[in-house]
Amino acid sequence: MNVVMIFSPIEMASASILLLLVFAALAGLLSRAQSVLIGLFSVVATVASALASAAGALSVWNGTAERIILLLGLPDLPFHLRLDPLAGFFLTVIGLLSAAVSIYSAGYLKGFLGQRPVTRLVVFYCLFLAGMAMVVLADDALFFLISWEVMAAASYFLVMFEDERPETRKAAFVYLVIAHVGAIAILLSFGVMAGIATGFESFGGYTFDAMRQASFPLGWATAAFLLAFFGFAAKAGMVPLHVWLPDAHPAAPSNISALMSGVMLKTAVYGIIRVTFDLLREFPWWWGAIVLGLGIISALMGILYAMMEKDLKRLLAYSSVENIGIIITGLGLAMVFFSFKLSVLASLALTASLYHVMNHAMFKGLLFMGAGSVLHATHERNMEHMGGLIHRMPWTAALFLVGCISISALPPFNGFVSEWLTFQAFLLSPSLPSPLMKLFMPLGAALLALTAALAAATFVKAFGVTFLGHWRGEHSSSRIHEVDWLMRTGMLVTAVSCLCLGIFPATFIDWMDEIPLQLVGSRLSVSATASGWMWLTPVAQERASYSGIVVFAGSLLVYGIVYILLHVNPGKLHRGAIWDCGFQKLTNRMQYNATSFSMPFRRVFGFMVHVKEQVTLSPQTAHAAFPKRLHYTLRIRDRFWNWLYKPVADASFWIARKVGRLQQGRIQSYLIYSFVTIIVLLLLAAL
Amino acid sequence: MDLQTAAQINSFLAAFVLLTAFGMLVQKRIYSLIHLFAWQGLLLSINTAIVGYVASKHHLYISSILTLSLKVFLLPYILHVLIVRLRIRREVETLVNIPMLMLIGLALVIFSYHLMAPVSELSKLITRSTLAVALATVMIGLLMMITRKHAVTQIIGFLAMENGLFFAATSATYGMPLVVELGVALDVLIAAFIFGIFFFHIHTTFDSLDVDQMARLKEGD
Numbered sequence: 001m002n003v004v005m006i007f008s009p010i011e012m013a014s015a016s017i018l019l020l021l022v023f024a025a026l027a028g029l030l031s032r033a034q035s036v037l038i039g040l041f042s043v044v045a046t047v048a049s050a051l052a053s054a055a056g057a058l059s060v061w062n063g064t065a066e067r068i069i070l071l072l073g074l075p076d077l078p079f080h081l082r083l084d085p086l087a088g089f090f091l092t093v094i095g096l097l098s099a100a101v102s103i104y105s106a107g108y109l110k111g112f113l114g115q116r117p118v119t120r121l122v123v124f125y126c127l128f129l130a131g132m133a134m135v136v137l138a139d140d141a142l143f144f145l146i147s148w149e150v151m152a153a154a155s156y157f158l159v160m161f162e163d164e165r166p167e168t169r170k171a172a173f174v175y176l177v178i179a180h181v182g183a184i185a186i187l188l189s190f191g192v193m194a195g196i197a198t199g200f201e202s203f204g205g206y207t208f209d210a211m212r213q214a215s216f217p218l219g220w221a222t223a224a225f226l227l228a229f230f231g232f233a234a235k236a237g238m239v240p241l242h243v244w245l246p247d248a249h250p251a252a253p254s255n256i257s258a259l260m261s262g263v264m265l266k267t268a269v270y271g272i273i274r275v276t277f278d279l280l281r282e283f284p285w286w287w288g289a290i291v292l293g294l295g296i297i298s299a300l301m302g303i304l305y306a307m308m309e310k311d312l313k314r315l316l317a318y319s320s321v322e323n324i325g326i327i328i329t330g331l332g333l334a335m336v337f338f339s340f341k342l343s344v345l346a347s348l349a350l351t352a353s354l355y356h357v358m359n360h361a362m363f364k365g366l367l368f369m370g371a372g373s374v375l376h377a378t379h380e381r382n383m384e385h386m387g388g389l390i391h392r393m394p395w396t397a398a399l400f401l402v403g404c405i406s407i408s409a410l411p412p413f414n415g416f417v418s419e420w421l422t423f424q425a426f427l428l429s430p431s432l433p434s435p436l437m438k439l440f441m442p443l444g445a446a447l448l449a450l451t452a453a454l455a456a457a458t459f460v461k462a463f464g465v466t467f468l469g470h471w472r473g474e475h476s477s478s479r480i481h482e483v484d485w486l487m488r489t490g491m492l493v494t495a496v497s498c499l500c501l502g503i504f505p506a507t508f509i510d511w512m513d514e515i516p517l518q519l520v521g522s523r524l525s526v527s528a529t530a531s532g533w534m535w536l537t538p539v540a541q542e543r544a545s546y547s548g549i550v551v552f553a554g555s556l557l558v559y560g561i562v563y564i565l566l567h568v569n570p571g572k573l574h575r576g577a578i579w580d581c582g583f584q585k586l587t588n589r590m591q592y593n594a595t596s597f598s599m600p601f602r603r604v605f606g607f608m609v610h611v612k613e614q615v616t617l618s619p620q621t622a623h624a625a626f627p628k629r630l631h632y633t634l635r636i637r638d639r640f641w642n643w644l645y646k647p648v649a650d651a652s653f654w655i656a657r658k659v660g661r662l663q664q665g666r667i668q669s670y671l672i673y674s675f676v677t678i679i680v681l682l683l684l685a686a687l
Numbered sequence: 688m689d690l691q692t693a694a695q696i697n698s699f700l701a702a703f704v705l706l707t708a709f710g711m712l713v714q715k716r717i718y719s720l721i722h723l724f725a726w727q728g729l730l731l732s733i734n735t736a737i738v739g740y741v742a743s744k745h746h747l748y749i750s751s752i753l754t755l756s757l758k759v760f761l762l763p764y765i766l767h768v769l770i771v772r773l774r775i776r777r778e779v780e781t782l783v784n785i786p787m788l789m790l791i792g793l794a795l796v797i798f799s800y801h802l803m804a805p806v807s808e809l810s811k812l813i814t815r816s817t818l819a820v821a822l823a824t825v826m827i828g829l830l831m832m833i834t835r836k837h838a839v840t841q842i843i844g845f846l847a848m849e850n851g852l853f854f855a856a857t858s859a860t861y862g863m864p865l866v867v868e869l870g871v872a873l874d875v876l877i878a879a880f881i882f883g884i885f886f887f888h889i890h891t892t893f894d895s896l897d898v899d900q901m902a903r904l905k906e907g908d
Contacts, residue, residue: 667841668782671833678829679798686802 010066010083012055013091013137016048017130023048024126031119035110041122042106042486045129046099052133053095059088063514073142080207082139085514086278090136090270093358096497097262097365098129104369104490105255107483111376121161121253128154128259135267140207141190148186148267152179152235155264158256159248171247178244182234186271189227193279196220211279221280225287228275236268238328239298240640242321246305249317250381254372257313261320262365266357269327276335277350277519285339285434292332296444299325299451304608307458307601308636310383310594312371315462316364319407322451323360327353329448330422333429336437338520345428347516347524348538351509352421358508359414359501363406366494370400373483373491374466380473383465383594388578390467392480397467399491404463406498408456412552414501417536419452420546424538454601461597469579470588503548505536595634610637693741694814697858700734701817704854705796708827711847712792713785717770717839721763724843727850728758735857738814746865747857753872754853762846762879769839769883773890781834788834792827799823806859814858821858824851838889838896842882849875 007015023044030037059066065084073079083091105125112118131151138144156179160172190206197205197214204210216224230241237245249257272291276283302321309315330353337346373396374389375381390397406413409420426448429441471477482488501508506529513525524538531537537545566573580586602611611634618629662673707727714720732755739747781788796819803819810818828848832841853871856863863871890896 668833668836671829675826675829675833678826682798682802 008066009055009059009062009088010068010081010137012051012058013083013133014068014081016052016055016095017133017137019044019048019051020126020130020133024123024130027119027123027126031117034113034118037122038106038109038113038118041109041125042102045102045105045126049095049099049102049129051095053092053099055083056088056091056093056095057511059083060085060092060512060514063518067139073146077140077142077203077206079143080139080209081137081143082208083137085512085518086270086273087136089354089512089515090266090357091133093266093361094129094132094136094263097361097494098132098259100490100493100497101255101258101262101365101369102490103493104258104372104487107486107490108253108255108372108376110484116162121158121256124154124157125256125259128158128256128264132263132267136270139209141194142206144208145183145187145190148183151264151267152176152183155256155260158260159252161253161256162251165251167247168251171244171251175244175248178234178241182231182241185227185231185234187231189224189231189275192220192224192227196224208274208279212281216280216282218284221283222287225276225280225283229272229291232268232271232275233294233328234268235271236265236324236328237321238294238324239301239321240644242298242302242318243638243640243645245321246309246314246317246638249320249368250311250313254313254368254375257316258365258368258372261317261368262361265320265324266361269324269331269353269357272328272331273350273519276331277338283335283339285336285437288332288335288337288339289437289440290332291335292329292444295325295328295330295332296447296451297325298322299329300447300454301325301608303451303454303458304601304605305636305638307454307461307598307605308609308611311381312374312383312386312462312466313368313381315383315458316367316371319367319455319458320360320364322455323356323364323407326419326422326448326451327356327360329353329444330356330418330425333422333425334520336429336432337425340433342431343520343522344524344527344539345425345431346520347522348421348428349425350516350520351512351524351528352418352425354512354515355414355421355501355505355508356418359406359418359498362494362497362501363403363413363415366399366403366491366498367407369487369491369494370396370403373487374400376483376487377480378473378477383462385473386466387469387472387588387591387593388467388477389471389480392477393467393482395482395488396491397463399488399495400467401463402495402498404459406502408459409452410456411546412499412502412548412555414498414505417502417505417546417548419448421538422448424544428539457601461594465592465594465597469591470586472588472591472593499552503552504533505546505548506533509536608639610639610642611635612637690741693737694816696737697734697814697817700730700737701820701854701858704730704734704824704850705820708824708847708851709789709792711843712788712827712831712834713781715781717775717837718767720840720843721766721770724766724846725759725763727847728754728762731850731854731857732759734854735862738857738861742861744861747862749865750862750868750872753868757872757876758846758850761876765879765883766839766843769886773886773896775837775839775896782836783834788830791830795826795830796820796823799826810859812858812861814861817858818855821851821855824848824854827851836897838882838886842879846875846879 023041027037027041030040063085065082068081070079070081109118109121127150131147131154134147135144135151138147156172156176159175160168162168193211193214193216194205196216197210199205205214234241249261252260276287299322302318302325306315306318306322309318330349334346334349334353337349373393374386377393378386378389380386402413406415409415423445426441426445430438432438432441509528510525513523517523527540528536528538531541531545534549535545535547577584577586579591614633616631617627618631704727707723707730710723711720711727714723732751735747735751735754739745739751799822800819803822806818807815825848828844828851831844831847835841835844862868886896
């Protein structure tokens, strides 16, 4: 408590960043003692993350903004740092998940001992965490972009960790390209805002404070917003800029995937909120409509692709696209409500969106760590080669199940709360004055409901095929063991967070109340927690209410009763073969698997993805009706590669070839280019 | 010497500078080319001294002496040594035939006068009429670099361009600050040395100083 009194939140956050940077600088000294390095790294990263999280939580609680001006950077352009409740909220999320992942990493990285040095991973991991914390603390465009690039570059090297595999290199390259295209858009957006704020003659406009005080003409504000939205959407992995996600996540080590998906994508959400609600402040309703529409498309496409996947980590990556879509949808709703001056509804939608940010960080972090544990134990990412792991890895299975329930938005876990709040916001859209929006809102709500249902189906598949049924792998499953206690602790922390966020939503909404008040001018807690901490009532008691703790107690009760009823007479319970439906000669290859599970969805939604199915019969058969062997190949590709990326890539190569003709190697030609240029410029000057 | 005379001498020298520039543009023999270059340097040096005397800018004397020693003696000497060492005897061939080259050069001179007409009207300096000649010299130097195949003639073209710039500086503003001129002089000297060293290497690599050979350095498809 005293420590809290002595140091202000921003000092704690800076100390945490400093700790990470110093450790990153010194980690190389320990590269000879790898296991010591891993242990020390885990302790330092956990402590720093916990410190950052505490700083963020405290700052949200205080509800005030603190600033520091660092005389670093370019001469006359110092770095501005600012910790306000919005930044504090994201700092809390980042700190909380990275603390859990850092504990987990201690166990996970031991798997690399003796195989490859982890020094590089440790260094860039620390830089990555520091970069993310710096992004949310930055209060000027220069420092923001530097932090943004530190984060992007560090994560690139983390994805590249296992660089001997060509697919890793390709994934990292695609990630780098999309990240940089996005960064350029963000840079331009800040350029527009800084230029409007103080004009291009002075550099004073680069601080966010100057941008906050400026008033933007609609045209320039729209340009700045669209550029920023494009740039941040590239980082967040929104459709159609999502293609780097499903490649980068399977390529990266699992603890890195957990961080990238859990919190790095959220820095982009932070960027969108910062630019729209804090820097530009006033906008027409159709900005919100764009954001809303793209959010829903992302959510739906993301979960459809996830459904089709059989690679566990790719599935989770696509599911991140979906969840980002839900977050962005909430944000779009908030923007629409805010532009019509419905500040209470805006605060509801914004709170739902932020709550989902927190939730997704927790359960997606948990799921990626779970997938990492499975990978650690089985060295397998393909779900078709898994199965029955619940017997070998009971802890991981239970924790993974918690993640699956949370992400499927089932009460009493946290996913339900935020999606329910988003739906509440949708259901209140009839109060909008725009008839066009009134018309489209129910459609959006319906698509969101479809997304939620598909997400549940996807995670039934993910859990069922991985942990239930028989082992499908080629080798025996007897070598597979539960992961060590460090990895379990990391997952347990996030699982408990998922439960707490699901049971005590009113408390958390009360805590983060200052953020909607500062951004959209209204607080939610007045109505949301009107009936005490147990009941969450977003608008009014009569309209809708939810109590996580009651649902939790109820489900515990039902579980207890069922357990007692089943075990009161042990003779009634007997074990049979798994999934054999009474036919007792099933082999492992006859089971329901990932591809067969998703088959109905492929039939219904196949037109939205690029599906290529091929069945070939082996020729050496006595009779056509009795083929010896049947080959079934299924290729599912992202349609966006052919629709969007291939034309762009082809066009750039074509232009490059055309321009390349200028270079022909003769000095005289180059001199003629200069000569003609000079003459033309002189002519222009003379005219 | 009154201003009128000085202006006339300046114009007279400018005419000769232009003449040497044209001479270099069409001269086929490499020795004569170097001699013409040296003459041009001498004209520049005299011009600078006269401008310095008339405008009583005494630092121009220093740059005049610098020009004299560098462009009239040292650089031609270096080029001479280079030619002897590399045993270049071949006549220099141009890419465009000589009458055509003369016509292009004329067009450039007219263009320069057209460009500089408004500037000369505004200026109050005695040397204002020679600005167009300076610009023409620069462009003729560049034209020379474009039309010659031989590396040594290209360096002479480059140095001729530098002469034009120097001439422009003296006639437009009575010379640049001394520090800048010293820097430029040093640059030219170093450039000449570097070119010299490169020529030896190019000569040993390609067994020729024909720049067309260097097209082989281009990155293949």
